[in-house]
Amino acid sequence: MTPLAAIPLWLALPIAFLVMLGATLTLIGAIGFLRLGNFYDRLHAPTLATSWGMGGIVLGSLLLATQVEGRIILHELVIAFAILITAPVTLMLLGRAALHRDRSEGSAQLPESLRQRRSPETAENSESDE
Amino acid sequence: MSAAILTFALGYAQLVLSLAACVAGVRILRGPRAQDRVLALDALYIIVMLVFLVTGMQLGTMFFFEAAMIVAAMGFVSSIALAKFLFRGEVIE
Known part of the structure; x- marks a missing residue:
């Protein structure tokens, strides 16, 4: 715990805030991931962890490493x-894989307009794209 | 004072992140279909990467940063491979 004691208070508070914010947002995203009912809704829940959940912890880590090392450290940004x-x-x-699987099974989760397969021309175009 | 604040914040973050990992693990076990499980595995990779970053801050070492980077890269590659597998039934065509 010796490196943590050397951090000044004005820096410790934002670091603590950012780390706690990131961890809490990640937990909220995980709970939403458990509670949402549909796969296409669930697809949105982990983005809480990948945006500010990750951002808060990375920024806190960056500030802490910069203060501990005594020089600007940016490699957390990688x-x-x-x-x-x-x-x-x-x-x-x-999402596209799930849509493909649901379409090929005619799943009732999809709205009626998405349940049809694409017309042959567009399917051929998308095949030539790949 | 600042050591107490940081110790509390990092301990809280570790607890909350491990709780989030447990929740993602529940979704892996329960997930009605394969894509739910793949998505939960991707979320679990990111949560584990964040746990590594927080543990690295707590211990004051640089080694956890490299581990976190490797976990992030592995998570991306494995999720892409699994998504391709769900798409076509094979990874490399």
């Missing part, structure tokens, strides 16, 4: 940048 880039890609791909 994690933040990587998560900001990769989380939407993952969620888009998962």
Whole structure:
């Protein structure tokens, strides 16, 4: 605990606030993930953890490391940048995979307008895209 | 004083994040379909990465930062692979 005692109070308060904010938002996202009823609703819950849940903890870690090391340390931003880039890609791909699976089964979760398969021309276009 | 504040905040963050990990684990066990489980695994990866960051702050070492970065990268790759698997039934075509 010796490195923590050397932090001045004016810096300890924002660090504590950011870390607690990030952890609480992550828990709220996880609870929403448990409680929401539909997969397409549930897809939105982890974004709390990937936006400000992650952001608060990374900013707190950055401030703490900068104060402890005595120089500006920015490499926590690498994690933040990587998560900001990769989380939407993952969620888009998962959403499209779930839509594909629900369509091929004719699931009742989908609204009527989305339940039809795409017309052959557009399906052919999207095939040539890939 | 500041040590007490930071110890409390980091302990609180660890407790809350481990609770969030348990909740994501419940969704992995219960998840009605495969995509729910994949999404819960992705959320669990991110929560574990945050736990690593908080533990690194608490212990004052840089090693946990590298572990957190590796967990983030692995989480992205595994989630993409599983999503591709759900899409096509195979990962590499």
